[in-house]
Amino acid sequence: MASISLDTEYLRLRRLQDNLLARSLILQSIREFFLAKDFIEVETPVRIEAPAPELHIDAEPSGDAYLRTSPELHMKRLLASGMERLFQIGPCFRRGEVGEWHNPEYTMLEWYRAEADYVDVLADTKSLILHIASRLLGKTHLTYDGVTIDLVPWERLTVREAFILHAGWDPISAYDADRFDIDLVNLVEPALPRDVPVLLKDYPREAAALARFKEDDPQVAERWELYIGGLELANAYSELTDPAEQIRRFEQCNQRRKEMGKETYPIDPAFLRALHRGMPPAGGVALGIDRLVMLFTDSAGLDEVMAFRG
Amino acid sequence: MYSVSELRKGLKIEIDGEPYEVVDFQFVKPGKGQALYRCKIRNLVSGGTIDKTFRAAEKIDKPNLGERDLVYSYQDAENFIFMDENFEQVVLRADVLGDQQNFLVEESEVKVLFFNDRPIEVTLPNFIERTIVETEPGARGDTATNVTKSAKVEGGYEIAVPLFVNEGDRVRIDTRTGKYADRVNKR
Numbered sequence: 001m002a003s004i005s006l007d008t009e010y011l012r013l014r015r016l017q018d019n020l021l022a023r024s025l026i027l028q029s030i031r032e033f034f035l036a037k038d039f040i041e042v043e044t045p046v047r048i049e050a051p052a053p054e055l056h057i058d059a060e061p062s063g064d065a066y067l068r069t070s071p072e073l074h075m076k077r078l079l080a081s082g083m084e085r086l087f088q089i090g091p092c093f094r095r096g097e098v099g100e101w102h103n104p105e106y107t108m109l110e111w112y113r114a115e116a117d118y119v120d121v122l123a124d125t126k127s128l129i130l131h132i133a134s135r136l137l138g139k140t141h142l143t144y145d146g147v148t149i150d151l152v153p154w155e156r157l158t159v160r161e162a163f164i165l166h167a168g169w170d171p172i173s174a175y176d177a178d179r180f181d182i183d184l185v186n187l188v189e190p191a192l193p194r195d196v197p198v199l200l201k202d203y204p205r206e207a208a209a210l211a212r213f214k215e216d217d218p219q220v221a222e223r224w225e226l227y228i229g230g231l232e233l234a235n236a237y238s239e240l241t242d243p244a245e246q247i248r249r250f251e252q253c254n255q256r257r258k259e260m261g262k263e264t265y266p267i268d269p270a271f272l273r274a275l276h277r278g279m280p281p282a283g284g285v286a287l288g289i290d291r292l293v294m295l296f297t298d299s300a301g302l303d304e305v306m307a308f309r310g
Numbered sequence: 311m312y313s314v315s316e317l318r319k320g321l322k323i324e325i326d327g328e329p330y331e332v333v334d335f336q337f338v339k340p341g342k343g344q345a346l347y348r349c350k351i352r353n354l355v356s357g358g359t360i361d362k363t364f365r366a367a368e369k370i371d372k373p374n375l376g377e378r379d380l381v382y383s384y385q386d387a388e389n390f391i392f393m394d395e396n397f398e399q400v401v402l403r404a405d406v407l408g409d410q411q412n413f414l415v416e417e418s419e420v421k422v423l424f425f426n427d428r429p430i431e432v433t434l435p436n437f438i439e440r441t442i443v444e445t446e447p448g449a450r451g452d453t454a455t456n457v458t459k460s461a462k463v464e465g466g467y468e469i470a471v472p473l474f475v476n477e478g479d480r481v482r483i484d485t486r487t488g489k490y491a492d493r494v495n496k497r
Contacts, residue, residue, distance in 0.1 A: 056344045095313075097345070099337025181343035182363055189340070207344050225341045235341050260367075 019297045019305050022136060026293055027089065029135040030109060033128050039111060039275040044074035046091060049269035051251040054209060058095040060104065066265070067093035071110050071141040071284060072210065073271040076239065079112050079282055080274035087111035089289065100301040101231070104198045105310045107289040118211075119236040121283035123197065125226060125234060126154060129197070136296055144229035144298050147194045151228075156199045157192075159220075161241065166191040172219050175204045189227070197228045208249075211237035228286075228295055234287035241282070243275035311369040314347050322354070324373035325362070329354040329425045334364075357431050374426050382418040390414065392422070402429050412467040413438050413485050434485040439494055440464055441496075442479045445471065 031041065051059040051069045059066040078086055092108045113121055117226045134150050135142055141150045167183040190200045201224035205213055208221030209275050222238035240246055247267065254264040292307040303309065312323060321332045330351040339345045345366040350358045364370065380392035380400055391406060392400045404411060404424070406429055413434055414420075423431040445461035458470040463481070471490045475481060480494040 054342065055343065056339070069375075097337070097339060099339075102337055102339060137428055178344070178365070180344060182365075184340045184343065185338045186348055186363060203442065207342060232341055 003106060004151075013084075013307060016304065016307060018297060019293065020307060022297045023289075023293045023305060025136055026132055026296060027289070030089065030128065030254070030289075032135070033131045034085075034087045034111065035277055037085070037124075040083060042075065042078060042083075042086050042088050043090065044068075044071045044088060048074070048268075050266040050271075051112055052210065053257065053265045053267070055256055055260075058155055058262065060093045060095045069074045069094055072284070072286070073268050075110060075112055075284075076279055076282075077271055077274045079114055080279040081290065082276065084114040084280075085112070100303075103129065103290070103302050103306065103309055106302075109287045109289055109292075110238070110284065112282050112284040114282050116283040117281065118201075118224055118236050118283050121181045121236050121285045125236070125285055125287070126197075127227070132292075132296065142296065142298075144231075144295055145300070147229060149194070149229055150196055154197045154199060159200055159204065160202065162188050162200055171204050172202075175206045177206065177293055180204070180207065189230070189232075192227055192230070194230055197226060200225045200227065205302045208240075209237070210240050210246075210249075212240045212242070231291050231295055233291055234285050234293070236283065236285040239279070239282045239284050241275060241279045246275055247272065261280075273300050312367050312372060314364045314366055314370065315348055315372075317364065322373055322375055323351070324371035325351070327345060329373040333359060348427065352438045354425065358404060361455065377421050378424060380420055380422050382414045382420065384416065392420070395471065400429070402432065406430065408434055410434055410463070410485060411490055412488065413440075413483065415440075415465050415470050437482045437491060438485055439480055439482055440467075442471070442475060442481060445475065445477055447476065 002014065010015050010212050011158070013054050034041070046068055047062050047065050048068050051066050052073055054069070057069050059069050070092055071090065075086060075088060075193050089107065089109050091105055093105050095104060097104055111124065113124065129151055130140060133142065140152050141148055143149070159168055163169060163171050163183065167187045180257070202214065202220040203211070203223045205219055205221050208223060211221040211223040214222055224236050225232055226234040250267045255266050289306055290302050293299070293301065297305060312321070317332055319332055321333065323330050323332065330353055332349055333352050336348045336352040337345065338348055347364040349362045349364065350359055351362050378394060380394055383391045383393050383399070385391070388404050390402045390404065390411065392402060394400055400422070408491050410432055418434070422429050423433070423435040440463035442461050443464050446459055457473055459469040459473055460468055461475060462468050463483070469483060469490045470480060475493055482491040482494055483489065484491045
């Protein structure tokens, strides 16, 4: 038996070589892109005391601490210390997320830009994707899952528009969390165009997570999600900087987690101190590297772009 | 009850009093949203496939399914009568058997899947042997298998067979396709 499984792994890794090379080139070109724009690459702890409470993200315990679900709170502490442009590439962990497009351990790119909002970091995102395409493919289009995608024009759709069009209701005026998730995956996402990148923006305030509300329309949060070729690749916010609102959301989230029978997470006191001290307005993006490699290598699943699923 | 994390291809589940088999499933989790399992499930009675999305916290009913070995006895109008190991009669309607009724001869052994007390699926052995009772005489020495002629087997079912197959030959039929597989031997 041992020799059979060894051979299987050998054959699989041999087959993956081209994709692993592409993965390395993508990581290189990401660093190249941000360093050229005067971003600083940072590293923050992987094992942390206080993962940001989110309703549907469960942290993997590690002794009496947790493995990070995202580097967000530590990177914001750096922002509040006066660093203006920073990025990080590293592992994140989400308990129980296993599927063709999910792995409990995955690689996240996260970057923040001070004195900016979700529109400014959208410009970063677009330049980044085009930079990778030019370095890796030497062109501005690619084929994914049989569809040719033109990476130059980006379609923008508000969540309200997308839901009215494809699900027949407006989640902004009357939010229903359960129906929102189900209609999003069954009706809205499958209807999004595949031949250009698509931005779904302005989420219901109840699904704001760590985004600030829109000043002229407080029913929506300044948050977008990027889809390319049907893959959900990145999530961005105009970051919430108000400590009182931040505490309210964390506590409300922990309360709801408790009602759902899930564990609650401590609220990071150092992060709250940083918000009180003053975090500059900022835009931030979290982008899944593994799915990005899937896109650029025309891979159907994570098995084809991760050497080991762990 | 099954929890959603137990879902996998081939799992048999019960929804609204009907038995289904999971034919495909996909873990999805929209950004910041709840974990969902998008499934394609096939109704074991009607054969129809539908989409069904389960939430992570949902519980799914286990269908009361049981398989029994039965022996075919005889046909009575629309019904096919089988015997179980205690020589009790079990009646199956023709629509449960479908095309498989063509491959039944007396003493055929079949597996029947029951949902509660209702027979819903019949499984024959993948291959059965039958004797050719009627066909045109074959050309001697013709071993080509791509040219066929029509032949009738015991019970009256007609299949296409190669030219070298003659009356009295024993042939194997693939019950999944209903087609000739090969000639076994002469009687």
